[in-house]
Amino acid sequence: MITNDSLKRLGLKAGSLVTTEVKAPWVILQKAHIGPSCTAENMFRGTVAQILRCKLITEFSVRIQDGTELCSVVTKESRHRLGINEGDDVWVMFNSFAVVLHVD
Numbered sequence: 001m002i003t004n005d006s007l008k009r010l011g012l013k014a015g016s017l018v019t020t021e022v023k024a025p026w027v028i029l030q031k032a033h034i035g036p037s038c039t040a041e042n043m044f045r046g047t048v049a050q051i052l053r054c055k056l057i058t059e060f061s062v063r064i065q066d067g068t069e070l071c072s073v074v075t076k077e078s079r080h081r082l083g084i085n086e087g088d089d090v091w092v093m094f095n096s097f098a099v100v101l102h103v104d
Contacts, residue, residue, distance in 0.1 A: 026098035027072035032089035
């Protein structure tokens with residue numbers, strides 16, 4: 001979702017090639033054995049490929065079906081609450097407002 005002003009500034013037209021990104025803190029994770037319970041418009045099922053634990057935050061890398069890897073960053077407390085481990089099937093979710101477009 002973008003504003004009309006952004007549409008003009010980016011020069012987007014039907015068939016334009018764009019790159020998208022979502023900042024990791026905006027990516028929500030949930031274990032896959034539970035149906036996705038979120039209002040996010042973008043929901044992908046994937047497998048946790050890697051977990052990088054730091055003192056305050058944890059970064060999860062999740063590989064979805066087409067091979068794309070999505071990252072999520074959560075607090076240490078959230079990591080414990082989520083109980084997600086490498087190899088787990090998870091839902092990766094984000095809202096359309098979290099997507100940033102880049103024109104090549």
